[in-house]
Amino acid sequence: MKDMSILEPDETSRGVRVLLVDDQRMVGEAVRRMVQGEDWIEFKYCQNPEEAVAVAEDFRPTVILQDLVMPGIDGLSLVEIYKTNDILKHVPAIVLSSQEDPVIKAESFARGANDYLVKLPDRIELVARIRHHSEGYIHLLERNAAFHALAESQRILAAELAEAADYVRSLLPAPLDGKVNIRWDFESCSSVGGDSFGYRWIDDDNLIIYVLDVCGHGVGAALLSVSVMNALSGNTLGEADFRHPGEVLRRLNEVFEMERHNNMYFTMWFGVYNRQSQQLRFASGGHPPALLFKDGQTDPVRLVTPALPIGTMPGLVFKEGEVHIDASDRLYVYSDGVYEIRYEDGHEMTLDEFIPLLSKPLDTGVDGLMSIRETVAKIQNSEIFEDDFSLVEIRFPVCL
Amino acid sequence: MGNNIQSRQQDGILVCSLSGRLDAVSASETSNELLELIAGNFVNVLLNLENLEYVSSLGLRVFVQAAKQLGAKGGTLKLCSATSPVRKVLEISALDTLLDLRDDEADALGSF
Numbered sequence: 001m002k003d004m005s006i007l008e009p010d011e012t013s014r015g016v017r018v019l020l021v022d023d024q025r026m027v028g029e030a031v032r033r034m035v036q037g038e039d040w041i042e043f044k045y046c047q048n049p050e051e052a053v054a055v056a057e058d059f060r061p062t063v064i065l066q067d068l069v070m071p072g073i074d075g076l077s078l079v080e081i082y083k084t085n086d087i088l089k090h091v092p093a094i095v096l097s098s099q100e101d102p103v104i105k106a107e108s109f110a111r112g113a114n115d116y117l118v119k120l121p122d123r124i125e126l127v128a129r130i131r132h133h134s135e136g137y138i139h140l141l142e143r144n145a146a147f148h149a150l151a152e153s154q155r156i157l158a159a160e161l162a163e164a165a166d167y168v169r170s171l172l173p174a175p176l177d178g179k180v181n182i183r184w185d186f187e188s189c190s191s192v193g194g195d196s197f198g199y200r201w202i203d204d205d206n207l208i209i210y211v212l213d214v215c216g217h218g219v220g221a222a223l224l225s226v227s228v229m230n231a232l233s234g235n236t237l238g239e240a241d242f243r244h245p246g247e248v249l250r251r252l253n254e255v256f257e258m259e260r261h262n263n264m265y266f267t268m269w270f271g272v273y274n275r276q277s278q279q280l281r282f283a284s285g286g287h288p289p290a291l292l293f294k295d296g297q298t299d300p301v302r303l304v305t306p307a308l309p310i311g312t313m314p315g316l317v318f319k320e321g322e323v324h325i326d327a328s329d330r331l332y333v334y335s336d337g338v339y340e341i342r343y344e345d346g347h348e349m350t351l352d353e354f355i356p357l358l359s360k361p362l363d364t365g366v367d368g369l370m371s372i373r374e375t376v377a378k379i380q381n382s383e384i385f386e387d388d389f390s391l392v393e394i395r396f397p398v399c400l
Numbered sequence: 401m402g403n404n405i406q407s408r409q410q411d412g413i414l415v416c417s418l419s420g421r422l423d424a425v426s427a428s429e430t431s432n433e434l435l436e437l438i439a440g441n442f443v444n445v446l447l448n449l450e451n452l453e454y455v456s457s458l459g460l461r462v463f464v465q466a467a468k469q470l471g472a473k474g475g476t477l478k479l480c481s482a483t484s485p486v487r488k489v490l491e492i493s494a495l496d497t498l499l500d501l502r503d504d505e506a507d508a509l510g511s512f
Contacts, residue, residue: 215457286492308464309457348454
């Protein structure tokens with residue numbers, strides 16, 4: 001709901017507006033004369049206290065001079081009404097009293113008055129207090145308006161980031177069933193990261209699997225990530241043979257040279273599984289190792305070929321590794337966002353600390369992977385990740 | 401100069417000690433500072449990583465850009481004294497061999 005006390009910018013630039021609420025016309029005339037020489041003050045007089053709130057809501061004063069004793073309703077009750085009114089609650093109220101009484105003064109402040117003057121005050125003092133309270137109120141309005149504008153721009157930015165994250169998510173592949181089963185869990189970080197991943201059979205025998213992580217966050221990183229993913233899914237990498245991971249990374253390194261992509265680059269792991277030979281060939285560029293759990297073992301084989309991230313240097317060569325896949329093997333590819341979190345004591349989680357989470361038997365399907373993310377979230381005591389969380393699980397069947 | 405880099409000269413080599421974290425927040429500023437330092441007459445630069453706690457994949461940009469700038473003028477960038485977590489990031493990026501990561505500063509200085 002909109003805060004009615006936040007005025008539009010032109011309201012703050014209208015200057016000082018003084019509303020006097022007093023049933024005595026003589027007092028109204030006296031105050032009018034006191035301020036009439038001050039052309040920076042716009043003055044309004046309200047004789048009927050029952051109309052005070054409506055007049056104030058319409059006039060939008062920067063300070064209210066409020067008589068204390070009036071017929072029908074007393075001044076302090078009116079002050080309380082102002083302070084619960086959405087439009088008037090922050091407007092300074094100066095009580096005008098005929099008595100110099102500490103008890104009445106204390107009660108006035110207790111019920112919401114901002115100042116207290118014995119009438120009729122000296123003209124210089126009255127003008128000084130009007131200036132002081134009005135300036136404070138106008139500053140408050142300006143601050144509220146700036147805060148409101150900032151909050152609105154943040155809301156729009158957050159919505160745009162969420163839209164970018166949704167778009168990246170929409171490009172991620174559906175779970176794969178059949179000769180090989182693949183599930184994944186992905187959670188975009190609050191500022192949108194640059195993770196993406198994919199897998200597909202490029203022919204009857206070869207399944208490609210990849211994950212990439214653009215270094216940095218934000219829409220720029222997401223755009224590059226999507227560009228790479230489209231290049232890989234649309235076969236637009238020229239002569240690159242997808243059966244050779246090193247060749248794919250070499251070609252990507254040429255196409256996405258960082259100097260031509262706003263100094264952004266990405267880490268990547270790329271693998272090709274051939275179901276006839278049961279061999280998995282892989283190559284990586286600056287990316288953490290894929291983890292291959294052989295049936296029944298808790299210490300995974302780490303699949304990595306050390307090389308610089310993609311795009312960092314021209315002419316990079318990416319060596320390939322190869323491993324035999326056995327029945328019931330499990331393979332995990334992921335981005336470093338799955339473990340680069342902090343424990344509550346401040347120390348960083350390491351890959352070695354993350355691996356035991358995967359070593360335990362996991363439920364098949366997405367639920368098992370989500371339990372990993374939930375465990376990591378508990379460790380960092382937050383469900384909001386600083387980096388994208390991408391975890392892909394490849395389960396090879398019991399009989400290959 | 402920011403808090404992440406302390407520099408000195410030794411035997412004509414510019415020795416820069418990095419500290420803290422090289423991540424999305426600090427990488428850009430640290431990279432700019434380092435590039436400014438090595439833009440002078442130095443051709444041999446050693447980065448001492450003893451007090452560097454953490455490097456993200458984005459933080460690798462600091463090393464890559466420095467190596468490129470030095471390489472363009474025929475210079476050499478070397479690294480030394482990496483802590484275990486930093487060493488692991490350098491290893492999977494092959495920067496430990498590409499930039500000649502040495503165990504300690506004396507060894508690194510003697511290798512230029």
